[in-house]
Amino acid sequence: MGARTVVVTDSTACLPADLAEQRGIVVVPLQVVIDDVGHDEGTDEVSPTAVAAALKGGSRVTTSRVTPETLTQLYRRLAAEGAEAIVSVHISGMVSGTYDSAVVAGRNSPIPVHTVDTRQVSANTGYAALAASDVLAAGGTALEAARAARRRAALSHSYFYVDTLEYLRRGGRVNAASAFLGGALAVKPLLTLREGKVTSLEKVRTAGKALARLEELIVTAAGEQQVELCIAHLDSPERAEKLAERLRERLADNLGDREVRVAEVGGVVGAHVGPGMVAGALAPVL
CATH class of the missing domain: 3.30.1180.10 (Hypothetical Protein Tm841; Chain: A;domain 3)
Known part of the structure; x- marks a missing residue:
């Protein structure tokens, strides 16, 4: 079961790209909006340097969650590629609507989606996703992986x-x-x-x-x-x-x-x- 389960997280998790790729963790971007122009997090237009400069310069900088539609499409694509379950690990639902989007998308997924509200931000969300990945690598189930992610996040x-x-x-x-x-x-x-x-x-x-x-x-x-x-x-x-x-x-x-x-x-x-x-x-x- 573990090998057929995919861990999904979001771009706030601060996971190095090479580590995410090595672990097979799928990272979905939130958006940064500078003066009403939105870009996916991770692109040059909204790099940390660009965002810092925009804030210092007085630009209006806001953010936007991952939409339910985006996650629904992702879950369906992963299912089509052979996944049998998904563990979706996200930034605190108290500071972003991304977790809520994952819950909604999970209802429309053709395979089971175990959603995890880490109640954390940044690297601690990433560490929770890595905990799920560790469980799966050891042969654990999707449910066990989600539990490990929640436990690590709660102790962080x-x-x-x-x-x-x-x-x-x-x-x-x-x-x-x-x-x-x-x-x-x-x-x-x-x-x-x-x-x-x-x-x-x-x-x-x-x-x-x-x-x-x-x-x-x-x-x-x-x-x-x-x-x-x-x-x-x-x-x-x-x-x-x-x-x-x-x-x-x-x-x-x-x-x-x-x-x-x-x-x-x-x-x-x-x-x-x-x-x-x-x-x-x-x-x-x-």
């Missing part, structure tokens, strides 16, 4: 620093009062995900203190378990590399021979967090 931690809450406010991910308060007090917010929602965790006075606190949160969350870790950023490679280097040393026992990955988030997540964002996505090794 997402922490992120943003220079300003303004971009999250524009996208409706935090309320206007929170964004105004953050700006008025000139604080640097640290955020997390709770039950799939972006939630304020702490407010720190300087970027340096915020990034140091981010490091401590990641180390505490790791505890003594074996983990995978991705440091993600938008237009902030030096901050991300420095944080990754410190965590490579501090979490050496937790990581074993696994590398701390540094990745720039795609245009969809980038549109909501803004330039300067640095995040840690920590997932247990099951």
Whole structure:
């Protein structure tokens, strides 16, 4: 059964293209819309660099979910190519309608579709998809793969620093009062995900203190378990590399021979967090 089951995820999962191809994971793109012109995430027009520049330049940048029609066509194509089941693993349904689209499309699929709302974003969605892939590679069923994806996502931690809450406010991910308060007090917010929602965790006075606190949160969350870790950023490679280097040393026992990955988030997540964002996505090794 495992060999005939296909894992699908979306472009927010921050999966390297070569890794997705190697695992046979199908990645479907969300859209980034700049000044009313939409492009699939992953294209040059809405690369992280282009999105950061558009935000800095004051352009109107929004995003659009994967539609039910797109996923229905994909599921039918996979069935025609011989798939017997699909495990569809997606960004939190509290911040994107993509998971809802997968549920709708699953009802119209000629083969069973096991949908997974990771209640995570970025690399932790990708780590959940990889957990499903691992189960299938070991001969597990589609149902077992979906359960593994949900379990890994539920045990994962997402922490992120943003220079300003303004971009999250524009996208409706935090309320206007929170964004105004953050700006008025000139604080640097640290955020997390709770039950799939972006939630304020702490407010720190300087970027340096915020990034140091981010490091401590990641180390505490790791505890003594074996983990995978991705440091993600938008237009902030030096901050991300420095944080990754410190965590490579501090979490050496937790990581074993696994590398701390540094990745720039795609245009969809980038549109909501803004330039300067640095995040840690920590997932247990099951």
